[in-house]
Amino acid sequence: MKRILILNGPNLNLLGTRQPEVYGTTTLADIEQMCADKAVAMGISVECRQSNHEGVLIDWIHEARGAFDGIIINAGAYTHTSIAIMDAVSSVEVPTLELHLSDIHTREEFRHISYVGRVAFDAIMGHGADGYPMAIERMVQHLG
Template identity: 45%
Template structure:
Protein backbone atom coordinates (compact mmCIF):
# COMPACT_ATOMS: atom_id res chain seq x y z
CA UNK A 1 0.00 0.00 0.00
CA UNK A 2 1.35 3.39 -0.95
CA UNK A 3 1.24 6.19 1.59
CA UNK A 4 0.94 9.80 0.48
CA UNK A 5 1.13 12.98 2.49
CA UNK A 6 -1.11 15.92 1.67
CA UNK A 7 0.03 19.22 3.16
CA UNK A 8 -1.84 22.51 2.91
CA UNK A 9 -0.32 25.78 4.02
CA UNK A 10 -1.52 29.07 5.45
CA UNK A 11 -5.13 30.17 5.02
CA UNK A 12 -6.22 27.02 3.21
CA UNK A 13 -8.31 26.22 6.29
CA UNK A 14 -10.51 29.11 5.06
CA UNK A 15 -11.43 27.42 1.78
CA UNK A 16 -15.11 27.63 0.95
CA UNK A 17 -15.38 31.07 2.56
CA UNK A 18 -12.21 32.74 1.31
CA UNK A 19 -12.61 34.33 -2.13
CA UNK A 20 -14.70 31.52 -3.64
CA UNK A 21 -14.49 33.21 -7.05
CA UNK A 22 -10.74 32.42 -6.98
CA UNK A 23 -10.45 29.28 -4.82
CA UNK A 24 -13.85 27.65 -5.32
CA UNK A 25 -16.67 26.89 -2.91
CA UNK A 26 -15.41 23.59 -1.51
CA UNK A 27 -14.04 23.55 2.02
CA UNK A 28 -10.72 21.92 2.81
CA UNK A 29 -12.61 19.15 4.64
CA UNK A 30 -14.67 18.48 1.49
CA UNK A 31 -11.56 18.38 -0.69
CA UNK A 32 -9.83 16.02 1.75
CA UNK A 33 -12.90 13.76 1.87
CA UNK A 34 -12.84 13.49 -1.94
CA UNK A 35 -9.14 12.69 -1.82
CA UNK A 36 -9.62 10.05 0.88
CA UNK A 37 -12.37 8.37 -1.16
CA UNK A 38 -10.18 8.37 -4.28
CA UNK A 39 -7.21 6.99 -2.32
CA UNK A 40 -9.21 4.19 -0.66
CA UNK A 41 -10.37 3.01 -4.08
CA UNK A 42 -6.70 2.64 -5.05
CA UNK A 43 -5.50 1.02 -1.84
CA UNK A 44 -3.56 4.14 -0.91
CA UNK A 45 -3.25 5.66 2.55
CA UNK A 46 -3.44 9.45 2.87
CA UNK A 47 -2.17 11.53 5.76
CA UNK A 48 -3.57 15.08 5.49
CA UNK A 49 -2.25 18.09 7.38
CA UNK A 50 -2.88 21.84 7.30
CA UNK A 51 -1.25 24.59 9.28
CA UNK A 52 -0.86 28.34 9.20
CA UNK A 53 2.57 27.85 10.77
CA UNK A 54 5.61 27.31 8.56
CA UNK A 55 7.42 25.57 11.43
CA UNK A 56 4.56 23.11 11.97
CA UNK A 57 4.51 22.28 8.27
CA UNK A 58 8.26 21.64 8.23
CA UNK A 59 8.02 19.51 11.38
CA UNK A 60 5.17 17.45 9.92
CA UNK A 61 6.90 16.80 6.59
CA UNK A 62 10.17 15.87 8.29
CA UNK A 63 8.44 13.53 10.75
CA UNK A 64 6.28 11.77 8.13
CA UNK A 65 8.51 11.67 5.03
CA UNK A 66 10.29 8.44 5.89
CA UNK A 67 7.08 6.41 5.77
CA UNK A 68 5.64 8.07 2.65
CA UNK A 69 6.09 7.54 -1.08
CA UNK A 70 5.03 11.03 -2.07
CA UNK A 71 3.81 14.46 -1.07
CA UNK A 72 0.99 16.55 -2.49
CA UNK A 73 1.78 20.08 -1.37
CA UNK A 74 -0.25 23.26 -1.56
CA UNK A 75 2.08 25.66 0.23
CA UNK A 76 -0.31 28.62 -0.05
CA UNK A 77 1.57 31.88 0.45
CA UNK A 78 4.71 29.95 1.45
CA UNK A 79 5.03 29.17 -2.28
CA UNK A 80 6.41 32.63 -2.85
CA UNK A 81 8.45 33.13 0.30
CA UNK A 82 9.67 29.99 2.03
CA UNK A 83 13.28 29.10 1.45
CA UNK A 84 12.97 26.90 4.54
CA UNK A 85 10.24 24.80 2.90
CA UNK A 86 12.28 24.57 -0.31
CA UNK A 87 15.31 23.41 1.69
CA UNK A 88 13.19 20.82 3.51
CA UNK A 89 11.88 19.38 0.25
CA UNK A 90 15.35 19.21 -1.25
CA UNK A 91 16.87 17.61 1.86
CA UNK A 92 14.24 14.87 2.08
CA UNK A 93 14.03 14.12 -1.65
CA UNK A 94 10.42 12.99 -1.17
CA UNK A 95 8.66 12.93 -4.56
CA UNK A 96 6.49 16.04 -4.46
CA UNK A 97 3.81 17.56 -6.66
CA UNK A 98 2.92 21.16 -5.89
CA UNK A 99 -0.76 22.06 -6.25
CA UNK A 100 -2.52 25.42 -6.55
CA UNK A 101 -6.28 25.78 -6.84
CA UNK A 102 -5.93 28.97 -8.88
CA UNK A 103 -3.69 29.67 -11.83
CA UNK A 104 -0.88 31.48 -10.04
CA UNK A 105 0.50 32.69 -13.39
CA UNK A 106 -2.72 34.57 -14.18
CA UNK A 107 -2.80 36.46 -10.89
CA UNK A 108 -0.71 39.13 -9.21
CA UNK A 109 2.88 39.18 -10.43
CA UNK A 110 4.33 38.18 -7.05
CA UNK A 111 2.23 34.98 -7.14
CA UNK A 112 3.69 33.78 -10.43
CA UNK A 113 7.05 32.88 -8.84
CA UNK A 114 7.22 29.67 -6.85
CA UNK A 115 10.28 29.08 -4.71
CA UNK A 116 9.10 25.60 -3.75
CA UNK A 117 8.26 24.38 -7.29
CA UNK A 118 11.95 23.99 -8.04
CA UNK A 119 12.04 21.13 -5.51
CA UNK A 120 8.92 19.44 -6.92
CA UNK A 121 8.55 16.90 -9.71
CA UNK A 122 5.73 18.97 -11.16
CA UNK A 123 3.12 21.63 -10.53
CA UNK A 124 -0.65 21.52 -11.06
CA UNK A 125 -2.15 25.01 -11.07
CA UNK A 126 -5.52 26.47 -11.94
CA UNK A 127 -7.55 23.26 -12.06
CA UNK A 128 -9.33 23.74 -8.75
CA UNK A 129 -9.77 20.86 -6.32
CA UNK A 130 -9.23 18.36 -9.14
CA UNK A 131 -5.57 19.33 -9.10
CA UNK A 132 -5.10 17.39 -5.86
CA UNK A 133 -6.45 14.21 -7.47
CA UNK A 134 -4.23 14.67 -10.54
CA UNK A 135 -1.21 15.08 -8.28
CA UNK A 136 -2.10 11.94 -6.30
CA UNK A 137 -2.65 9.96 -9.48
CA UNK A 138 0.77 10.95 -10.77
CA UNK A 139 2.50 10.03 -7.51
CA UNK A 140 0.76 6.64 -7.33
CA UNK A 141 1.28 5.69 -10.97
CA UNK A 142 4.70 7.17 -11.70
CA UNK A 143 7.69 4.99 -12.47
CA UNK A 144 10.01 4.96 -9.52
Protein backbone atom coordinates in the same frame (compact mmCIF):
# COMPACT_ATOMS: atom_id res chain seq x y z
CA MET B 1 0.53 0.14 0.14
CA LYS B 2 1.76 3.54 -1.03
CA ARG B 3 1.45 6.32 1.56
CA ILE B 4 1.01 9.94 0.47
CA LEU B 5 1.11 12.98 2.74
CA ILE B 6 -1.03 15.92 1.59
CA LEU B 7 -0.02 19.22 3.16
CA ASN B 8 -2.03 22.42 2.99
CA GLY B 9 -0.58 25.73 4.04
CA PRO B 10 -1.84 29.05 5.35
CA ASN B 11 -5.43 30.16 4.91
CA LEU B 12 -6.52 26.94 3.24
CA ASN B 13 -8.56 26.19 6.36
CA LEU B 14 -10.84 29.01 5.12
CA LEU B 15 -11.64 27.36 1.79
CA GLY B 16 -15.28 27.63 0.85
CA THR B 17 -15.59 31.14 2.25
CA ARG B 18 -12.26 32.78 1.38
CA GLN B 19 -12.36 34.48 -2.03
CA PRO B 20 -14.73 31.95 -3.61
CA GLU B 21 -14.29 33.72 -6.97
CA VAL B 22 -10.64 32.58 -6.91
CA TYR B 23 -10.66 29.40 -4.81
CA GLY B 24 -14.22 28.10 -5.25
CA THR B 25 -16.78 27.10 -2.66
CA THR B 26 -15.46 23.65 -1.81
CA THR B 27 -14.28 23.44 1.82
CA LEU B 28 -11.05 21.87 3.01
CA ALA B 29 -13.12 19.12 4.67
CA ASP B 30 -14.74 18.42 1.28
CA ILE B 31 -11.30 18.23 -0.35
CA GLU B 32 -10.01 15.89 2.35
CA GLN B 33 -13.00 13.61 1.71
CA MET B 34 -12.31 13.71 -2.03
CA CYS B 35 -8.72 12.67 -1.29
CA ALA B 36 -9.81 9.86 1.02
CA ASP B 37 -12.26 8.57 -1.60
CA LYS B 38 -9.58 8.71 -4.32
CA ALA B 39 -7.14 6.85 -2.08
CA VAL B 40 -9.62 4.04 -1.45
CA ALA B 41 -10.33 3.78 -5.19
CA MET B 42 -6.60 3.58 -5.94
CA GLY B 43 -5.68 1.25 -3.09
CA ILE B 44 -3.34 3.71 -1.40
CA SER B 45 -3.23 5.63 1.86
CA VAL B 46 -3.38 9.41 2.17
CA GLU B 47 -3.05 11.62 5.21
CA CYS B 48 -4.17 15.25 4.99
CA ARG B 49 -2.82 18.00 7.24
CA GLN B 50 -3.18 21.80 7.29
CA SER B 51 -1.28 24.47 9.15
CA ASN B 52 -1.00 28.23 9.01
CA HIS B 53 2.51 27.97 10.49
CA GLU B 54 5.63 27.59 8.35
CA GLY B 55 7.61 25.71 11.00
CA VAL B 56 4.84 23.15 11.47
CA LEU B 57 4.78 22.47 7.72
CA ILE B 58 8.56 22.06 7.76
CA ASP B 59 8.35 19.63 10.70
CA TRP B 60 5.75 17.58 8.81
CA ILE B 61 7.95 17.51 5.70
CA HIS B 62 10.83 16.24 7.85
CA GLU B 63 8.59 13.59 9.42
CA ALA B 64 7.64 12.34 5.94
CA ARG B 65 11.12 10.92 5.38
CA GLY B 66 10.84 7.17 5.79
CA ALA B 67 7.14 7.38 6.66
CA PHE B 68 5.56 8.42 3.34
CA ASP B 69 6.29 7.56 -0.28
CA GLY B 70 5.34 11.01 -1.56
CA ILE B 71 4.26 14.49 -0.55
CA ILE B 72 1.64 16.64 -2.24
CA ILE B 73 1.90 20.21 -1.02
CA ASN B 74 -0.25 23.27 -1.49
CA ALA B 75 1.97 25.65 0.43
CA GLY B 76 -0.37 28.58 -0.14
CA ALA B 77 1.44 31.92 0.11
CA TYR B 78 4.56 30.16 1.42
CA THR B 79 5.02 28.91 -2.15
CA HIS B 80 6.22 32.38 -3.10
CA THR B 81 8.23 33.23 0.01
CA SER B 82 9.60 30.19 1.81
CA ILE B 83 13.11 29.14 1.01
CA ALA B 84 12.88 27.14 4.25
CA ILE B 85 10.05 24.96 2.88
CA MET B 86 11.99 24.56 -0.38
CA ASP B 87 15.05 23.45 1.58
CA ALA B 88 12.98 21.03 3.67
CA VAL B 89 11.50 19.39 0.56
CA SER B 90 14.94 19.17 -1.00
CA SER B 91 16.46 17.71 2.17
CA VAL B 92 14.06 14.83 2.82
CA GLU B 93 14.38 13.21 -0.61
CA VAL B 94 10.67 12.30 -0.73
CA PRO B 95 9.10 12.87 -4.16
CA THR B 96 7.06 16.05 -3.89
CA LEU B 97 4.32 17.42 -6.12
CA GLU B 98 3.33 21.10 -5.98
CA LEU B 99 -0.41 21.80 -6.03
CA HIS B 100 -2.49 24.98 -6.30
CA LEU B 101 -6.22 25.58 -6.67
CA SER B 102 -5.63 28.56 -8.97
CA ASP B 103 -3.04 28.97 -11.71
CA ILE B 104 -0.36 31.04 -10.00
CA HIS B 105 1.10 32.05 -13.38
CA THR B 106 -2.08 33.92 -14.37
CA ARG B 107 -2.41 35.82 -11.11
CA GLU B 108 -0.48 38.73 -9.61
CA GLU B 109 3.15 38.89 -10.68
CA PHE B 110 4.50 38.17 -7.18
CA ARG B 111 2.67 34.83 -7.27
CA HIS B 112 4.58 33.72 -10.38
CA ILE B 113 7.57 32.81 -8.21
CA SER B 114 7.47 29.31 -6.76
CA TYR B 115 10.24 28.16 -4.48
CA VAL B 116 8.43 24.85 -3.98
CA GLY B 117 8.35 24.37 -7.75
CA ARG B 118 12.14 24.45 -7.88
CA VAL B 119 12.32 21.15 -5.98
CA ALA B 120 9.01 19.46 -6.86
CA PHE B 121 8.96 16.89 -9.66
CA ASP B 122 5.76 18.38 -11.13
CA ALA B 123 2.96 20.87 -10.46
CA ILE B 124 -0.79 20.79 -10.87
CA MET B 125 -2.58 24.13 -10.76
CA GLY B 126 -5.69 25.87 -11.93
CA HIS B 127 -8.11 22.97 -11.54
CA GLY B 128 -9.69 24.05 -8.24
CA ALA B 129 -10.57 21.28 -5.81
CA ASP B 130 -10.43 18.75 -8.67
CA GLY B 131 -6.68 19.25 -8.69
CA TYR B 132 -6.34 17.19 -5.51
CA PRO B 133 -7.50 13.85 -6.97
CA MET B 134 -5.49 14.71 -10.09
CA ALA B 135 -2.41 15.23 -7.92
CA ILE B 136 -2.95 11.87 -6.22
CA GLU B 137 -3.14 10.17 -9.62
CA ARG B 138 0.00 11.97 -10.80
CA MET B 139 1.87 11.02 -7.61
CA VAL B 140 0.92 7.36 -7.91
CA GLN B 141 1.99 7.41 -11.56
CA HIS B 142 5.33 8.97 -10.56
CA LEU B 143 5.90 6.41 -7.81
CA GLY B 144 5.22 3.56 -10.23
